[in-house]
Amino acid sequence: MSQTSPPAGRPGRYNRSFSGLIVSMVVLILAVLGFVLVRDLARSDPDMPVAEVDYVEAVRAGQDSGFPVVYPPTLPDGWVATSARFPLGPNPEWTLGILVDGDDFVGVKVVRGDSGAVLDRVLGDPYEVDGGIDVPNDDPLLSGDWSAASEGQDEALYTQVEVPVPTAAGEDGETADPGAAPQTDTAVVVVYGTIGEDRLVDFATTLTSEALPAR
Structure with missing residues (x-):
C-alpha cells in the first residue's frame, strides 16, 4: 500500500x-x-510610615482657651499619636487619636453633650452599655463615676464632667456681665478603642487635665 x-x-x-x-x-x-x-x-502591603503628631501643642491650645483637655503625659512604647484636634468655635471639642502597636487604636474625646450622642459617634448604633467600671484616676476632673460600653470589638469608657461655657461678647467686644459667676455645662470624657477593656482602664488611669508648664 x-x-x-x-x-x-x-x-x-x-x-x-x-x-x-x-x-x-x-x-x-x-x-x-x-x-x-x-x-x-x-x-x-507596602511599609507606609506613620505620621506622628505633637499632641502636646494641641493640648496647649485647648488649655489656653479654658477648655478642660484630657491627655496622657506620655505614651507607652509602640503607641503613636496620629491625630490631635481642638477646633475653635462655640462648641469646642478635644480629640486625640493613637495607633497602638501598628494594628489597634485608642481615642480620647472631651465633648459637650450627653453620653448617648457621644457613644453613637465613637461606637456606632447599636451599642451596649455594660454598666459601671472602676477607673482609679486621682485627677479631680476624672475622679468621678465611670461607665463602660461596647459594640463588637470596639469598647469605650466614659464619665461626665463639668466644663465652662464660653461667654458671648457684646457688639463692643465686652461681656454682658463681667462680674457674673462663670457658667458650666455637662461634657463627656470618653476613652475608646480596640485594645480591650483592661488595657483601656490602665490607659484611662494615666490621663490628666493638669495644666502644662509655661513655655
Whole structure:
C-alpha cells in the first residue's frame, strides 16, 4: 500500500498539533506566573510610615482657651499619636487619636453633650452599655463615676464632667456681665478603642487635665 506524503512546504497534521500543544503550554505557564505575580503584589502591603503628631501643642491650645483637655503625659512604647484636634468655635471639642502597636487604636474625646450622642459617634448604633467600671484616676476632673460600653470589638469608657461655657461678647467686644459667676455645662470624657477593656482602664488611669508648664 502506498502512503501519500503531504504537499511540499506543508507540515503534517501530527507535527502541527504537537507544536500547537507546546505553544499552548508555554502561554498557559506564562499566564499562571502572571496571575501569581499580580496576586502577590496585591497582597503585599507596602511599609507606609506613620505620621506622628505633637499632641502636646494641641493640648496647649485647648488649655489656653479654658477648655478642660484630657491627655496622657506620655505614651507607652509602640503607641503613636496620629491625630490631635481642638477646633475653635462655640462648641469646642478635644480629640486625640493613637495607633497602638501598628494594628489597634485608642481615642480620647472631651465633648459637650450627653453620653448617648457621644457613644453613637465613637461606637456606632447599636451599642451596649455594660454598666459601671472602676477607673482609679486621682485627677479631680476624672475622679468621678465611670461607665463602660461596647459594640463588637470596639469598647469605650466614659464619665461626665463639668466644663465652662464660653461667654458671648457684646457688639463692643465686652461681656454682658463681667462680674457674673462663670457658667458650666455637662461634657463627656470618653476613652475608646480596640485594645480591650483592661488595657483601656490602665490607659484611662494615666490621663490628666493638669495644666502644662509655661513655655
